[in-house]
Amino acid sequence: MLGECEETLCGTVTSEVVRICPEDFPGITPKLTVKTGESVKAGAPLFYDKTHPEMLFASPVSGVVTNIERGEKRRILYIEVKVDETTDYVDFGSKKPAALSAEEVKQSILDAGIWFLIRQRPYDVVAAPDKAPRDIFVTGFDSAPLAPSYDFILQGQEADLQAGFDALAKLTAGKVFLSISPKSSNKGLREAKNVVINEFEGPHPAGNVGVQINHLKPVNRGETVWTLTAPDVAIIGRLFNKGTVDLTRVVALTGSEVKQTGYWKMVIGSQLKQLFQNNVTEGISLRYISGNPLTGQKIDAEGVLRAGHSQVTVIPEGDDVHEAFGWASLSPKRYSAGCTYPTLKKAYRMDARLLGGPRAIIVSNEYDKVFPMDIYPEQLIKAIIAFNIDKMEALGIYEVAPEDFALCEFVDTSKLELQHIVRTGLDLLRKEME
């Protein structure tokens, strides 16, 4: 795809307000701890999870809560905090994770309100703190289209990264697996201690933690593993090294419609309009994405950086394009992973169109090709649609997350919303099982 990110740090985004969307934390039911008008420090909780009240969600900035926007059925859409000029942090005290007990490490992360950085399989939700994981898997590179380089993001954060690994090692009786790519050069990753390092080579989805787990030590029924990305490990490490919650991310601004790509520092929830102003193609409708084009969240020009992302992408929306006789097209502008179109270019300018209508699943072996796991994706999808629990279990539902199906969804000639299907299936299954 066009719009790879240039490896330069362009600056810091200072936002007037930040917005935290509980939707970014799958599997939790938010209960507010603040009211409109209250002031909070960075690291103080905004809300907690109903089923796990010990799981707090920290404010990334200090300031005044100005708005709590609710949607249908009073669901909280976002909590808006007006940012103070100087950030006032809650001091949790710097600690050495190696010297703490497992319980203390867990409590520190929970109290600091950044537990949400840890996800669990099965169900791909924020990890339940009361269930010990068999192992912890960390992915040290992102292979998605236009993905940011973790090597670059983590420059200068090597010490935080190691502190994070030390903390994680305390949390499991099993091992902490770190996956890196052969190209990974960051010393914090390549020379990390207290972890088992494995190299994964290949195109996307080699960097997806689900694929890595499946090849290293698959999740079995009844087992739980936790998953993280390397930048999130660094945030946890920062908590122990500095004693403060610093939810600053180095974010890659990418996409074919961005004039000047590059990396920007910002806290999660920051408004992105400063990045987009005078820096995107004008005159066509655009799609703004927090995250990458496969798994990211659709936002608008006024949108904010969502909690889990180290990437912002802008591509053409495409709803103003009317292409004639697409099915007969030999245009080199059309990209297909299969061989039904001539592939002449190296990078494509892709828009958000479906490029077809929804159909029943017709073509076989289409998902398998982009799903390098010992699982039959098509049969699993069918079991999820039918919500046949026995079948889903037998076919490996506990091992997958929606993101694992992103490429299947991309290549699907039937244009089905596979990630949505998997997400719904996982949520229903979790309700059923717990």
Next chain:
Amino acid sequence: MKALKNYLDKIKPNFEEGGKLHWLYSTYDAVETFLFVPNTTSRTGVHIHDARDSKRTMIIVILALVPALLVGMYNVGLQHYMAIGQEMSLLNNFHYGLIAMLPLIVVSYVVGLGIEFAMAQVKKEEVAEGFLVSGMLIPMIVPIDTPLWMVAVATAFSVIFAKEVFGGTGYNIFNVALIARAFLFFSYPSKMSGDQVWVRTADTFGMGKGTVIDGYSGATPLGQIATTDAGSFGEFTFHGITGNPLSISDMFFGFIPGSVGEVSTFAILLGALILIATGVGSWKTMLSVFVGGAVGVLLVNAFAQNAMMEMPFYYHFLLGGFAFGAVFMATDPVTSARTEKGKWIFGFLIGLVAVAIRVFNPGYPEGMMLAILLINAFAPLIDFYVIDANIKRRAKRATASLKG
């Protein structure tokens, strides 16, 4: 193009809910998406999509059918003029074949697509493209002399009872085109087999008038060997409709009596190349059909009792619908096995059963249709065992991990 788009947008309200022509909405939608790529953008999930859609897939299959169709049409003319003892130019032969074939194609498409459009309207879904291929296959696998009304009835039967009752394209168990052929085969056997139906001897729209020459025989090579008195294959020779002996090259390039699509193995292989190069058809299925066929023939050869049993395997591949079935029918992703391992088994069984039917049942010299339909029924079972292996492996892993 822009004017056309504006016109489409202008008339669109008529077809939408509450419009005068709402009952034609699926038709409008099909025409619009045929002309222009829909500009719907993704709502959830991935933001970018592959340019390949269902239309592209189907159009590739049709493209792959074109060589076989063109050679087949030429051969219709060639056989016709041979039958009436006239020598004609290549173009003239093709012209005759074209006008003989067109009505069949038109009838098949009009009837099939008509039903599809109506069903899409009732189901409030988009028109699926599956019939674009089936509608081309049907005229290519029936004798050229099949009455048009029979094609219409068979098409309607198969689209409704083999496809729509199961839920439409993507849900059917049996290959739609083959069901149409099987329907004709069992309902009107006199028009579907024997030695009178494979060559069009009458004139078409006034073209190619003439009387059939003496010594004419329209039997297909497979029909000939199934009914021969010859004690062994060595004593037997295939002959063309005028009594001339047939060479291997005639069989390979398709100058023999038979259905339009199946005669030219050469053109079918061209189509196979297109399907394999684009990844639309599975080379595994194709290859395993031929392997299954070869294994079957070698077994039969070893215990040969008559000419048919002695016939070497390459004749089986060149004659009848073997190659056509392997390339265009067995690879139908919906009715074939859906797992990769399953495809090997699926194809192999088709080849094996096709040979068995050909050799052991002189009533059905052509075994491919019944073999594919039979193994279509077993495809879900094959997949079941392939997937079950994966399930068992997972269960075993879970138990091992519990113990450990």
